[in-house]
Amino acid sequence: MSFYSALYEKIPETHLLRQIDKAVDFSFINDLLEEKYCKDFGRPAKEPEMMLKLLLLERLYALSNVKVIEEGTYNLAFLWFLGLNPEDKLPDASLLAKFRTQRLQEVTLDEVLCEIVRQCVESGIIKSTALSVDATHIEANCTKKVPERIMKHLAKRIFKALKADNEAVPEAVNTDIPDYTQIEDHQEAKATMKQYLEEVLEAAAPYAGENTEKAISEAQEVLSDE
Numbered sequence: 001m002s003f004y005s006a007l008y009e010k011i012p013e014t015h016l017l018r019q020i021d022k023a024v025d026f027s028f029i030n031d032l033l034e035e036k037y038c039k040d041f042g043r044p045a046k047e048p049e050m051m052l053k054l055l056l057l058e059r060l061y062a063l064s065n066v067k068v069i070e071e072g073t074y075n076l077a078f079l080w081f082l083g084l085n086p087e088d089k090l091p092d093a094s095l096l097a098k099f100r101t102q103r104l105q106e107v108t109l110d111e112v113l114c115e116i117v118r119q120c121v122e123s124g125i126i127k128s129t130a131l132s133v134d135a136t137h138i139e140a141n142c143t144k145k146v147p148e149r150i151m152k153h154l155a156k157r158i159f160k161a162l163k164a165d166n167e168a169v170p171e172a173v174n175t176d177i178p179d180y181t182q183i184e185d186h187q188e189a190k191a192t193m194k195q196y197l198e199e200v201l202e203a204a205a206p207y208a209g210e211n212t213e214k215a216i217s218e219a220q221e222v223l224s225d226e
Contacts, residue, residue: 002085007076017081023125026052028115031160050082051099065093148180151193154219155200158212165209173203197223
């Protein structure tokens with residue numbers, strides 16, 4: 001709504017950042033990191049979507065934390081991509097390091113890439129049915145998704161779906177997810193999470209709308225897979 005936002009008309013439709021913005025909705029990161037922020041205490045946090053986009057700009061243009069903030073201050077394309085007005089201030093560069101190390105701890109690169117690829121498939125940008133595999137050995141900063149972690153995310157998806165269908169998660173559904181990381185025995189941890197997820201499925205079924213039914217079906221499919 002800023003008067004100065006008219007300056008964004010100078011950014012051509014062919015600009016890379018305009019093309020990326022049309023293809024991908026980065027707001028999904030807000031849901032992934034919802035539990036990482038406190039809504040009642042502390043200063044208002046910078047929106048995760050904007051912080052993720054800043055990290056993407058760093059990668060696209062080979063910039064450091066300091067440089068991406070410095071260039072973003074006067075680069076109209078950067079400011080438009082971040083969803084800011086031309087006169088808005090960017091966060092301090094130190095917040096990018098904190099976001100990367102503190103907020104993204106449990107969100108793996110796999111989750112971010114999978115969601116981006118899913119959106120590209122749905123929009124028709126990715127159409128190939130073939131899969132090319134690069135066998136080059138690269139050490140990646142990714143966390144392997146163990147069964148316990150997968151079941152934790154399935155439970156969270158059910159909670160989110162229940163909110164969409166019922167405006168809130170019914171009290172009958174236990175949202176207190178067991179901390180499987182404190183269980184040393186892997187088999188015991190997996191069994192604990194499996195039992196918990198099955199209980200969530202049973203409790204959520206009576207309140208299932210379209211969104212919840214889809215989430216329940218997905219969870220049941222995963223649980224039936226050896």
